[in-house]
Amino acid sequence: MNLTTLRIDLDRLHRQLVTLGGIGALPGGGVARLALSDADRAGRDLVVDWMRKLGLQVTVDRIGNVLGLRPGESDGLPVTVGSHIDTVKAGGIYDGNLGVLAGLEVIAVLNDAGIVTKRPLAVGFFTNEEGSRFAPDMMGSAVHQGFLDLDQALAVRGIDGKSVGEELVRIGYAGEVPTGIFRAHCYFELHVEQGPVLEQEGMQIGAVEGVQGISWTEYRISGVSNHAGTTPMRMRRDAGYLAAAISVEARAIAQAMGGDQVATTGLLQFKPNLVNVIPGEAVITVDLRNTDEMLLQAAERRMHEFVARNAAAENLDVQQRVLARFEPVAFDPVMVDLVEREAHRLGYSVRRMPSGAGHDAQMFAPNCPTAMIFVPSVRGISHNPAEFTTQDQIGAGAQVLLGVVLEQAMK
Amino acid sequence: MNLTTLRIDLDRLHRQLVTLGGIGALPGGGVARLALSDADRAGRDLVVDWMRKLGLQVTVDRIGNVLGLRPGESDGLPVTVGSHIDTVKAGGIYDGNLGVLAGLEVIAVLNDAGIVTKRPLAVGFFTNEEGSRFAPDMMGSAVHQGFLDLDQALAVRGIDGKSVGEELVRIGYAGEVPTGIFRAHCYFELHVEQGPVLEQEGMQIGAVEGVQGISWTEYRISGVSNHAGTTPMRMRRDAGYLAAAISVEARAIAQAMGGDQVATTGLLQFKPNLVNVIPGEAVITVDLRNTDEMLLQAAERRMHEFVARNAAAENLDVQQRVLARFEPVAFDPVMVDLVEREAHRLGYSVRRMPSGAGHDAQMFAPNCPTAMIFVPSVRGISHNPAEFTTQDQIGAGAQVLLGVVLEQAMK
Numbered sequence: 001m002n003l004t005t006l007r008i009d010l011d012r013l014h015r016q017l018v019t020l021g022g023i024g025a026l027p028g029g030g031v032a033r034l035a036l037s038d039a040d041r042a043g044r045d046l047v048v049d050w051m052r053k054l055g056l057q058v059t060v061d062r063i064g065n066v067l068g069l070r071p072g073e074s075d076g077l078p079v080t081v082g083s084h085i086d087t088v089k090a091g092g093i094y095d096g097n098l099g100v101l102a103g104l105e106v107i108a109v110l111n112d113a114g115i116v117t118k119r120p121l122a123v124g125f126f127t128n129e130e131g132s133r134f135a136p137d138m139m140g141s142a143v144h145q146g147f148l149d150l151d152q153a154l155a156v157r158g159i160d161g162k163s164v165g166e167e168l169v170r171i172g173y174a175g176e177v178p179t180g181i182f183r184a185h186c187y188f189e190l191h192v193e194q195g196p197v198l199e200q201e202g203m204q205i206g207a208v209e210g211v212q213g214i215s216w217t218e219y220r221i222s223g224v225s226n227h228a229g230t231t232p233m234r235m236r237r238d239a240g241y242l243a244a245a246i247s248v249e250a251r252a253i254a255q256a257m258g259g260d261q262v263a264t265t266g267l268l269q270f271k272p273n274l275v276n277v278i279p280g281e282a283v284i285t286v287d288l289r290n291t292d293e294m295l296l297q298a299a300e301r302r303m304h305e306f307v308a309r310n311a312a313a314e315n316l317d318v319q320q321r322v323l324a325r326f327e328p329v330a331f332d333p334v335m336v337d338l339v340e341r342e343a344h345r346l347g348y349s350v351r352r353m354p355s356g357a358g359h360d361a362q363m364f365a366p367n368c369p370t371a372m373i374f375v376p377s378v379r380g381i382s383h384n385p386a387e388f389t390t391q392d393q394i395g396a397g398a399q400v401l402l403g404v405v406l407e408q409a410m411k
Numbered sequence: 412m413n414l415t416t417l418r419i420d421l422d423r424l425h426r427q428l429v430t431l432g433g434i435g436a437l438p439g440g441g442v443a444r445l446a447l448s449d450a451d452r453a454g455r456d457l458v459v460d461w462m463r464k465l466g467l468q469v470t471v472d473r474i475g476n477v478l479g480l481r482p483g484e485s486d487g488l489p490v491t492v493g494s495h496i497d498t499v500k501a502g503g504i505y506d507g508n509l510g511v512l513a514g515l516e517v518i519a520v521l522n523d524a525g526i527v528t529k530r531p532l533a534v535g536f537f538t539n540e541e542g543s544r545f546a547p548d549m550m551g552s553a554v555h556q557g558f559l560d561l562d563q564a565l566a567v568r569g570i571d572g573k574s575v576g577e578e579l580v581r582i583g584y585a586g587e588v589p590t591g592i593f594r595a596h597c598y599f600e601l602h603v604e605q606g607p608v609l610e611q612e613g614m615q616i617g618a619v620e621g622v623q624g625i626s627w628t629e630y631r632i633s634g635v636s637n638h639a640g641t642t643p644m645r646m647r648r649d650a651g652y653l654a655a656a657i658s659v660e661a662r663a664i665a666q667a668m669g670g671d672q673v674a675t676t677g678l679l680q681f682k683p684n685l686v687n688v689i690p691g692e693a694v695i696t697v698d699l700r701n702t703d704e705m706l707l708q709a710a711e712r713r714m715h716e717f718v719a720r721n722a723a724a725e726n727l728d729v730q731q732r733v734l735a736r737f738e739p740v741a742f743d744p745v746m747v748d749l750v751e752r753e754a755h756r757l758g759y760s761v762r763r764m765p766s767g768a769g770h771d772a773q774m775f776a777p778n779c780p781t782a783m784i785f786v787p788s789v790r791g792i793s794h795n796p797a798e799f800t801t802q803d804q805i806g807a808g809a810q811v812l813l814g815v816v817l818e819q820a821m822k
Contacts, residue, residue, distance in 0.1 A: 193641065194638055194641045195637075195638060195640075195641025195642050195643070196637075196641075196642060196643075196646050197641075197643060197646070200646060212640060214640070216686055216687075218686075226606075226607075226791060227605055227606060227767065227768065227791070227793050227794070228673065228675035228677055228698045228700070228767075229606075229623060229625070229673065229698075229700050229766075229767030229768045229769075230604065230605045230606025230607075230608075230766070230767035230768050230791065230793065231606050231607060231673070231767070231791060232606075232607075232608060232673065233662075233665045233666065233672075233673055233674075235607050235608070235611060235791070238662075238675075240658065240676060240677065240679065241658060241659070241662055241676075243655075244654075244655040244656075244657075244658030244659050244676065244679070245655075245658075245659050246655075247651065247652060247655030247656075248652070248655050248656050248659050251644075251649075251652055254644045255644065261644075262639065262640065262642070262643065262644055263644075264639035264649075264687065264688075264689055265651060265652075265655065266639055266651065266681070266683075266684070266685050266686050266687055266688045266689060266690060267681065267684050267685060267686050268651065268655070268679060268681050268684070269684070270677070270678065270679050273677070273678050273679070273680070274677050274678060275627055275629075275677050275678050275696045275698055275734065276627075276675065276677055276698050277675075277677045278675055278677060279677060285686040287639045287640075287686055287687050289639070289640050323686065355640075355641070356638060356639075356640030356641035356642070357638065357640045357641050380637060380638070380641070380642060380646070382638050382641065383638070
């Protein structure tokens with residue numbers, strides 16, 4: 001048969017998205033299925049049931065990652081599709097869930113057509129991608145691919161004081177399969193963009209080239225709190241001024257560097273924070289991201305030099321602390337090309353782009369050829385009950401996923 | 412007798428400062444005598460007792476201002492000395508109190524020397540100068556000099572819900588003397604600088620030329636809260652960035668204008684105030700002060716234009732609100748010269764300077780020749796239990812006050 005005529009069943013996929021989104025549904029819309037909560041268990045049980053009904057052989061590993069396996073003609077490494085089904089405290093029904101359920105839809109299409117692929121297939125969901133209850137995020141995929149120690153992860157206590165290990169046992173997902181040894185032939189993940197780029201450019205598909213490196217630095221600035229009227233400008237040690245100048249410099253750095261560089265100062269606090277008092281203390285965080293490690297380091301260096309120079313000029317003390325630092329992840333160029341080509345072949349508009357957020361795929365990227373497919377997020381809204389992606393957009397993304405999986409699984 | 416040989420009794424003055432400072436004293440130092448509180452009543456009773464012991468005729472007006480009158484050879488308008496004895500929640504013993512008690516010391520010196528001045532003398536303290544319990548500040552002197560309606564002031568409710576009128580009755584200071592009609596021949600006020608200028612320049616006396624005009628504006632900025640990683644710079648509507656840029660522009664305005672211009676952004680708040688979220692909302696206040704109304708307006712105009720231009724460029728909505736606006740007050744040049752000359756005559760170092768804070772004197776300035784005498788605040792600390800002025804500095808200030816009072820009262 002001609003594999004290129006296979007089409008995903010958008011109604012079936014959409015029905016499953018809505019059904020899974022009904023578990024942990026919030027009164028005003030959106031969904032809450034924090035990792036390893038009762039709602040997460042109920043969601044897991046439903047997806048595992050769907051996997052079994054599709055004939056997949058379901059395995060659960062020791063960190064609670066679930067993989068559904070479908071044999072191929074040969075015994076090689078599986079072409080793997082995955083994402084997550086945990087959510088933030090008040091999230092939408094697409095983030096993560098789409099990638100898992102689109103993977104199951106690929107299996108359903110192959111089942112319906114009676115196709116056995118050359119290579120085995122695997123569809124999985126990974127524990128605690130969001131990190132909203134337990135830190136770090138992408139915990140399950142990190143343990144799965146050998147980048148985080150299992151015992152360390154099991155010992156992590158969440159915002160409610162309970163540990164990952166205890167909660168896995170409680171919800172019945174402390175599996176037997178060892179972690180850190182699973183090898184995939186390649187890995188694909190379909191995900192909502194969580195940003196505005198595709199929508200604003202009228203694009204249907206994003207061929208994700210990698211995940212931006214992230215650098216978070218906190219600056220705690222100490223000066224002298226004084227009267228706004230009686231203290232001449234030349235005698236001030238204004239902690240608030242330096243914090244504000246850091247924010248303006250962050251923007252200047254991003255503009256000067258261009259490309260994928262982004263810079264955000266999302267948190268800023270003054271003390272005592274009164275109209276007529278010069279701030280004696282200020283805290284500001286700088287979030288720098290770039291897909292290129294050398295450029296990210298250049299941005300960090302420029303900011304550090306700016307802070308040091310201006311702290312000296314203003315006679316301020318600055319304590320700086322790294323809150324997070326991840327190097328950029330580059331996806332496999334061959335896989336990225338494949339996504340782009342498949343989208344073109346299907347007649348979808350497509351652009352190559354970085355991911356500004358972290359994803360399970362980045363844990364696979366160092367170990368096997370990996371790529372991601374983005375579909376638009378309406379108005380760029382993410383981690384919010386108002387998160388939305390249209391049915392057409394979902395259909396396009398799932399169809400591309402089917403194409404790239406077949407391309408890899410049939411050769 | 413030679414009036415220029417009269418000397419204030421620094422020990423007596425200092426003893427009274429410490430005694431008055433013991434009423435409402437805080438455990439760790441400093442003092443709390445909020446306007447019209449029990450502690451304020453006790454302070455008032457003590458000062459009234461001292462006034463009576465000096466032979467002054469004590470009057471209380473309907474807003475609770477207290478004046479002690481000493482007849483002169485003629486019946487003309489009194490040479491008046493005043494300030495306040497209420498304090499902030501945790502203040503020092505000098506702010507306000509020094510001006511009142513130095514006025515009483517001038518009376519004591521004249522009594523001891525058996526001198527009757529040509530003109531009558533008056534020493535007073537005015538209700539609620541600090542404004543820490545009831546708004547506005549300088550309430551008593553404003554009503555006294557006809558700039559604030561009595562009934563409106565009496566109806567003001569404080570931070571504890573009680574009204575000025577109720578509290579005046581409760582503490583026994585709702586007097587009979589009408590307000591808004593008192594006329595002085597001239598007015599002098601000795602006060603601590605509340606800033607660092609005199610100390611840093613090694614000066615003993617400040618001849619205050621006027622009070623800076625004050626302009627407080629609040630900017631409430633609305634943009635769109637978004638993911639710091641997935642939102643490209645060009646698609647941001649970052650409320651926090653504009654707030655920070657306003658702070659940096661405030662500094663630039665003050666530096667470009669020079670002179671007495673000061674600019675402070677003491678209050679800044681982001682929402683949601685998270686490391687990795689672009690602030691969707693921000694609030695910032697701008698405090699601009701200048702001794703020249705035209706220059707102050709120029710500073711306001713430059714800031715408003717900056718905000719409008721950048722709000723448009725960043726696609727942000729800005730609500731702006733005037734929180735306070737006072738025109739600058741210029742003291743009488745003849746009186747300022749007199750202060751400067753008297754300080755020189757006594758061998759003290761002296762500089763002309765503006766006041767960055769508001770004072771009761773500014774309510775007298777439009778109605779009679781007025782001047783203020785500043786003495787240094789150690790490390791510029793004000794409105795704080797650590798407020799301090801040395802005995803030598805107090806002595807110099809009180810001696811200058813005696814000189815200028817005599818100069819005006821004897822002719």
